[in-house]
Structures are given as structure tokens and as C-alpha cells.
Amino acid sequence: MRGLPQAPCHLTSVPLLPNIPRLLDELAHLATISAHPAPAVTRVLFSEEDLTARAWLLTLAENAGLRTRSDSIGNLFITLPGSDPSLPAVATGSHTDAIPNAGAYDGVVGVLGGLEALRSIAESGETPRRSIELIMFTAEEPTRFGIGCLGSRMMAGTITADEARQLRDPNGISLEQLRPPQYSGDLAATRLTPGSYSHFIELHIEQGPHLEAAGIDIGLVEKIAAPAAFRLTFTGTGGHAGAVLMPGRHDAFLAAAETALAVETAALESGSPDTVGTTGVIEVKPGAINSIPCHALMEIDFRDTDLAARDAALIRIRQSAETICERRGVQLDWFLINSDPPALCSQEILAVAETHTTDLSYTSTRLISRAYHDSLFMARLCPTAMIFIPCLNGWSHRPDEFSSPQAIAKGTTLLAHTLLTLAAS
Ligand code: GLV
Ligand code: MN
Numbered sequence: 258m259r260g261l262p263q264a265p266c267h268l269t270s271v272p273l274l275p276n277i278p279r280l281l282d283e284l285a286h287l288a289t290i291s292a293h294p295a296p297a298v299t300r301v302l303f304s305e306e307d308l309t310a311r312a313w314l315l316t317l318a319e320n321a322g323l324r325t326r327s328d329s330i331g332n333l334f335i336t337l338p339g340s341d342p343s344l345p346a347v348a349t350g351s352h353t354d355a356i357p358n359a360g361a362y363d364g365v366v367g368v369l370g371g372l373e374a375l376r377s378i379a380e381s382g383e384t385p386r387r388s389i390e391l392i393m394f395t396a397e398e399p400t401r402f403g404i405g406c407l408g409s410r411m412m413a414g415t416i417t418a419d420e421a422r423q424l425r426d427p428n429g430i431s432l433e434q435l436r437p438p439q440y441s442g443d444l445a446a447t448r449l450t451p452g453s454y455s456h457f458i459e460l461h462i463e464q465g466p467h468l469e470a471a472g473i474d475i476g477l478v479e480k481i482a483a484p485a486a487f488r489l490t491f492t493g494t495g496g497h498a499g500a501v502l503m504p505g506r507h508d509a510f511l512a513a514a515e516t517a518l519a520v521e522t523a524a525l526e527s528g529s530p531d532t533v534g535t536t537g538v539i540e541v542k543p544g545a546i547n548s549i550p551c552h553a554l555m556e557i558d559f560r561d562t563d564l565a566a567r568d569a570a571l572i573r574i575r576q577s578a579e580t581i582c583e584r585r586g587v588q589l590d591w592f593l594i595n596s597d598p599p600a601l602c603s604q605e606i607l608a609v610a611e612t613h614t615t616d617l618s619y620t621s622t623r624l625i626s627r628a629y630h631d632s633l634f635m636a637r638l639c640p641t642a643m644i645f646i647p648c649l650n651g652w653s654h655r656p657d658e659f660s661s662p663q664a665i666a667k668g669t670t671l672l673a674h675t676l677l678t679l680a681a682s
């Protein structure tokens with residue numbers, strides 16, 4: 258076995274039996290709390306749907322006799338107390354927010370599967386040595402404030418309370434204005450010190466095709482790719498679409514469009530097969546068919562497992578954007594939203610999970626995560642790893658996202674066993 262822990266954990270021999278029909282009912286119910294009709298799921302941070310989902314999750318946890326609390330950014334903590342609560346807890350968790358027109362599984366499987374894992378441990382009659390904590394992280398998705406993993410970033414201190422207070426949504430509404438009264442405490446208190454948890458392990462759908470294509474039950478994630486995001490604003494000169502002749506134009510949208518193609522070229526030519534670049538947001542003003550765009554805003558997501566290749570590509574994009582804007586007489590403003598390094602997962606946790614996988618007669622493989630997750634930031638606080646389960650065609654961030662009941666059952670059962678073993682360490 259690869260990566261044996263330095264002090265091997267004794268695997269739990271307690272058989273844990275998550276209640277899968279209950280979990281599937283809860284997944285189905287959560288999918289109905291959505292701003293868009295089924296099968297689409299949309300739950301944006303601090304929307305009515307997000308707040309309803311949070312309240313429902315806390316009720317489920319309280320009904321199961323688990324302890325609940327929240328921090329000032331709205332991360333929710335659901336605790337199964339251990340026999341030695343003075344020890345740092347083992348944690349699991351994910352998110353329940355969903356981008357517009359998403360599906361019912363991204364993030365949610367890790368939260369409701371995590372809740373079911375805690376309940377199955379409690380129902381087994383076993384008291385873990387360390388407490389086990391489920392975290393529902395605030396805004397893993399960047400929809401509202403343009404930055405992903407807001408809750409886990411604040412816990413890890415990669416965004417400060419002052420920086421968070423500056424965040425504005427697309428309507429100019431600040432985080433401070435949006436924060437509901439139940440999360441009104443000091444934002445700075447959200448930050449945790451490394452070692453606050455002993456281990457963190459997140460269950461998530463793969464959001465890629467490999468497990469399904471290979472017919473493998475479980476992916477054990479060894480590395481999470483490095484994401485970066487930036488916002489470009491282009492200021493040109495507007496005017497009448499009929500009256501201003503082509504040679505005299507400084508069209509902000511065309512400068513943006515050419516830059517979007519430069520993003521694609523930089524990703525294709527980075528030399529790393531894992532580079533991906535996406536221009537997912539474009540806004541044009543004034544937005545009238547007979548008016549030359551005087552303003553364009555673009556948001557770009559750029560990632561790689563290879564940090565050097567990613568950063569070299571970012572420099573190239575910036576140079577291309579400057580050249581394009583100079584040639585077109587358009588002013589460019591470049592704002593880096595985030596630029597995070599990759600995370601390496603804990604071989605200790607992976608070894609424990611891998612051994613349980615064998616005990617449970619599940620097949621598994623090691624892989625990397627190209628999507629980011631709250632684990633990227635939890636890895637700054639404690640040893641961290643992820644369990645992936647297959648999803649249909651690798652689809653995610655779309656309404657037909659799907660993971661089978663069998664896959665969810667295996668992921669949840671493996672999570673429960675791994676948590677109990679880690680909690681005994
Ligand atoms: C998370 O949702 C991501 O965009 O990777
Ligand atoms: Mn997502």
C-alpha cells in the first residue's frame with residue numbers, strides 16, 4: 258500500500274450502515290429548494306433558497322441529536338461529540354450552494370452524505386475518541402461575489418475580514434449588507450489556526466468522466482489543481498452604430514472578444530495538458546443593438562495542476578490583452594480576484610480510506626481534482642483528502658448532473674468508516 262501513515266491507525270471494525278433511502282430522500286428534498294424549476298438547481302449565497310436550505314439542514318442535524326453552531330460568515334458546524342472533546346476534531350463537509358442552473362449533487366452529496374455518515378456512527382452506538390464535525394461551507398461557488406470558497410478561505414485566512422468587507426455582488430450590494438442577522442458576529446473570528454482540526458476529508462462527485470468510464474467505485478484524490486480568476490474591464494468609446502465609421506471606433510466589446518480568444522490560445526499553448534481557461538462572464542454596455550459598446554467586463558477562470566505553467570500563461574494573457582487594447586485604443590483594467598496554489602492531499606488519510614475501500618470490497622484509484630473544492634483551503638489548516646464518486650458522463654454544473662444511489666451509498670459508507678478510524682487516532 259502506498260503512503261502508509263507514520264503511526265498507522267487501527268481500522269474501525271464497527272460495521273457502519275448509513276441509511277441510504279433516508280439520504281436519497283433528503284437529496285431529493287434539497288433539490289426542490291431552488292430558484293429555478295426542476296431539474297435545474299440554483300441556490301445562490303444568502304438568497305431565500307440558500308437560507309431555507311441552511312435552516313432545513315440544521316433541523317435535520319438537531320433531530321439527529323447533533324450539536325450545531327455557525328460562524329460569522331455563515332459556515333455551519335454540526336458536531337458528533339467524541340469521548341475526548343479536548344482533542345482537535347476530525348472534520349468532513351462540502352457546500353450546498355449551487356450555481357445558476359446547476360444539478361442536485363455537486364457539494365450536496367458531501368454535506369448530506371456527511372450528515373448520514375455522522376448519524377450512522379451515532380446510531381452504531383460507538384463513541385469516537387475525537388469529535389467528528391460536519392462543515393457546510395459558505396459560498397463554495399463564486400456566483401455572488403466572484404470568488405469561490407469564501408467560507409473555507411476565511412477559515413484558512415487567505416482572505417481577511419477587511420478584504421471580505423470590500424466584496425460586492427453584481428448589483429453593488431456588499432457582503433456586510435447581505436449578511437443575515439444570525440451571522441452578524443466579528444468576521445475576523447472566522448479564521449482558524451492550523452491544527453484546529455486533526456484531519457479533513459470531503460466526499461464529492463468526480464465532476465469528470467474517469468471513474469464512470471473505468472467502472473471504478475471510488476476516486477482517492479491526491480492533488481487539487483491551482484485555480485486563478487481575474488476580472489478585466491475594457492473602456493472604449495461609444496457612439497451611434499450607424500454614424501461612426503469602422504476606422505474611427507474604439508469598441509470595448511471587440512477588445513474583450515479578442516482577449517477571450519487570447520485566453521483560449523494561452524491555455525492551448527501552455528505546454529501543460531492540464532491547463533484550462535474559461536471566459537464565463539461577459540457584460541457589455543450600454544447593451545443596445547444600435548450603440549457601439551463603450552464598456553465591457555469579463556471574468557476569466559484559469560487553472561492548472563502545474564503552478565508554473567499556469568502563472569506563465571497568466572503573464573501571456575496579460576501581455577496579449579495590453580497589446581490588443583493599445584491597438585484598439587481601449588483602456589484596460591486588470592483585477593486579480595484570486596490566484597491559489599494547488600493542494601497536495603494527505604497520504605495518511607488516503608491510506609486509511611484506501612484500506613477501508615478494500616475491506617468494503619470497493620474498487621478505487623488515485624486521481625487529481627481539476628475542480629476546486631473547500632478542501633483546497635482546509636489543506637492549509639490540517640491534513641486533508643477527498644473521496645470522489647462517479648457521476649454520469651462526468652457532467653456537472655448542469656441540470657442533468659447525476660450520481661447513482663449505489664455510488665452515493667458507497668461514498669457515504671466509505672466516508673463514515675474513514676471518519677471513525679481517523680477519530681480514533
Ligand atoms: C467549483 O465549483 C469549481 O468551479 O471548481
Ligand atoms: Mn460547483
Ligand code: MN
Nearest residue numbers: 363364397630
Ligand atoms: Mn462542489
